[in-house]
Amino acid sequence: MKVIVDHARCQGHALCMLKAPQVYQLNDDGYNSMPPTEVPPELEEQARLGAINCPEGAIRLDKRAAD
Amino acid sequence: MSYQVHQAAQRLETIPPHVPADRVVELDYFSPPGVTEDPHLAWKRLHDGPDIVYTPYYGGHWIVTRADDMFAVMQDYETFSNWEFTVPKRGPGNPVLMPNQLDPPRHGPIRSVVLxxxxxxxxxxxxxxxxxxxxxxxxxxxxxGGCEFVSEFGGDIPPELFFEHARIPKDKLPEMKRFADAVARSDNEEDRRAARIGGANYMMAILDERRQVEELDDDVFSVIVRAEREGRITREESTSIALNVFFGGLETVSSALAFIVLFLARNPAHRRQLIEDGSLTQDATEEFLRRFGILNLARIATKPTTFKGLTIEQGEQVLLPLHLAGLDERKFPNPLEVDFHRKRAGHFNFGTGPHRCLGSNLARPEIRIFIEEWLRQIPDFSVDPDDKPVGASGVAMTMTRVPLVWPSR
Incomplete structure (x- = not known):
């Protein structure tokens, strides 16, 4: 699975990082600017939790990558 | 832009013709019925009525009550400006808060200074x-063996922590706190204006001291002065930014602590959960933020617009009771229940869109650490059976009184 963050939508709520610190990191300004990132299977649940808690809906999970 | 300023709870005699009669409610947002018993439940009654309502108080303004609609208003900054972000309109003669009152594209470069x-x-x-x-x-x-939480504890700590974070001398604390109180709680626009001006003068003095420092540090005031030296912002903008950063995080955090401590006093089972599993406090902090939202912010329409079938005229204000977004059952099932294990807890009580609260990053650890330290030292406590908590509404929802008792040692 891949996480894809829409940087233009991120408003720095930080909820992705709080819910899934092993998947999501924020930059020095407090925004998520990570590139599309492959998530290992054991972190997929965390990644999903971080995504559904983003108030901006800025995080997309691409499952095709794992197929 | 210039708009007519309305005094205190000035009530419109006549409802404007573009407002449908079935959308009119009699609500002074400083005192919704039942607010002293429970501010959140008092507001929650609005969810029994239409999504968007209009009250004649404060010269008349709209109130958006549902999470998705508040979200849409906050995202559409071209139609709904932040220039007048509290009801009633501040009007001229007030210090400007930056970046809060600015809209894109001016907003971004100013906000970037303090990110x-x-x-x-x-x-x-x-x-x-x-x-x-x-x-x-x-x-x-x-x-x-007990305390009145608001006056003896909760009210002083957040300003003190902000001063610590911003490295401001502590002797300025009591006066600044008085200004912050008036801005958040007074329903008299004249008092609020006087407090804003007083606060701005204090900020200018603090900035002047910082301007004497040659080797600037990385704290918020030093960063502002550095941006000024680099020619990115003017001296006036420095004051506006400092004032904004300062006023943002005082009453809000104090109020959150009061609601949380009151909830914990009444709910021993929730206390036990937090004491038995220390890893829960982070999720608990988010759940408390959702359940006990604080702010009643507003926007002002920059042009006539149609929003969900209603006509909103240019210059009309739209109140966004952010605390009601977290209590919207369309977004959060059983919203009144406090459940530390909620999977979907993505609230936006810190707002959304370009103005999302920057101070949230300071507020969160303050709240989390408060919960941890309080329960470590005072695991058992309750509301004083001979006294009563008192709630209030305003720009910031709050408890003005939380009498607590615990077994003395």
């Missing part, structure tokens, strides 16, 4: 300081 010192990374190193201040203050009240 770094307010980021999670910048706040993390001061967590031990927050913990020490919290722990010491709690330790000092433990032997008393």
């Amino acid at each position: 770094r010192p307010m980021s999670p990374k910048a706040v993390e190193p001061i967590e031990p300081v927050i913990r020490k201040i919290m722990a010491d203050r709690i330790a000092s009240i433990v032997p008393k």
Whole structure:
């Protein structure tokens, strides 16, 4: 699975990082600017939790990558 | 832009013709019925009515009550400006708060000045300081066997922590706190204006001191002065930014602590969960933020617009009771229930869109550490059976009185 963050939508709520610190990191300004990132299977649940808690809906999970 | 300013709870005699009669409610947002018993439940009654309503108080303004609609208003900054972000309109003669009152594209470059010192990374190193201040203050009240939380504890701590984070001399604290109180709580626009001006003068004095420093540090005031030296902002903008950063985080955090401590006093089972599993406090902090939202912010329409079938005229204000977004059952099932294990807890009580609260990164650890330290030292406590908590509404929802007792040792 891949996480894809829409940087233009991120408003720095930080909820992705709080819910899934092993998947999501924020930059020095407090925004998520990570590139599309492959998530290992054991972190997929965390990644999903971080995504559904983003108030901006800025995080997309691409499952095709794992197929 | 210039708009007519309305005084205190000035009530419109006649409802404007574009407002449908079935959307009109009689609501002074400083005192919804039942607010003293429970501010959130008092507001929650609006969810029994239409999505968007209009009240004739404060010269007349709209109230958006549902999470998705508030979200849409906050995202559409071209139609709904932040220039007048509290009801009633501030009008001329007030110091401008930046970046809060600005809209894109002017907003971004100003906000970027203070992003770094307010980021999670910048706040993390001061967590031990927050913990020490919290722990010491709690330790000092433990032997008393009880306290009136707001006056004896909750009200003083957030300003003190902000001063610590911003490295401002503590002797300025009482006066600044008085200004912050008036801005958040007074329903008299004249008092609020006087407090804003007083606060701005104080900020200018603090900035002047910082301007004397040659080797600037990375705290928020130093960062502002550095941006000024680099020619990115003017002296006036420095004051506006400092004032904004300061006023943002005082009453809000104090109020959150009061609601949380009151909930914990009444719910021993929730206390037990937090005491038995220390890893829960982070999720608990988010759940408390959702359940006990604080702010009644507003926007002002920059042009006539149609929103969900209603006509909103240019210059009309739209009140966004952010605390109601977290209590919207369309977004959160059983919203009144406090459940630390909620999977979907993505609230936006810090707002959304370009103006999302920067101070949230400081507020969160303050709240989390407060919960941890309080329960460590005062695991068992309750509301004083001979006294009563008192709630209030305003720009910031709050408890003005939370009488607590615990077994003295």
